[in-house]
Amino acid sequence: ADRALSRIELYGFDGSYIETSRLPQGSRPCGIDYGKVNGRWLAVIGSLDDPEQGRPAPIYILDGETHELLSTVRPKEELGVEPVDHLHNVIWHEHKGSTYLICQSWNPGHYFVLEMVV
Numbered sequence: 621a622d623r624a625l626s627r628i629e630l631y632g633f634d635g636s637y638i639e640t641s642r643l644p645q646g647s648r649p650c651g652i653d654y655g656k657v658n659g660r661w662l663a664v665i666g667s668l669d670d671p672e673q674g675r676p677a678p679i680y681i682l683d684g685e686t687h688e689l690l691s692t693v694r695p696k697e698e699l700g701v702e703p704v705d706h707l708h709n710v711i712w713h714e715h716k717g718s719t720y721l722i723c724q725s726w727n728p729g730h731y732f733v734l735e736m737v738v
Contacts, residue, residue, distance in 0.1 A: 621649040628652050641687035646671035654684050655712025657719050661685055666707030677707045701732050
């Protein structure tokens with residue numbers, strides 16, 4: 621993740637450049653995780669900030685192949701998860717046929733789990 625420029629840069633195992641995927645300016649992404657959900661590759665990114673100053677940070681869901689932004693999840697505003705102002709790590713996890721997002725908020729440290737319901 622290139623936090624300062626709000627983008628994800630992909631490189632091959634040999635260090636060769638593959639592509640740059642831009643996110644909303646000011647989002648400060650912390651990393652990316654890929655998972656296969658219902659037969660489709662998706663990516664998830666936790667952000668330290670929201671592009672709108674003072675708003676709690678979102679989780680971005682992207683197409684895992686094209687990196688097109690598909691959805692924005694707002695844990696604090698939409699789901700009432702406290703305290704979640706900044707996100708650091710978000711990963712996919714599958715357990716017994718269900719898909720989850722394991723999330724870590726930063727400052728203050730806090731973990732929470734979101735279940736994907738389709």
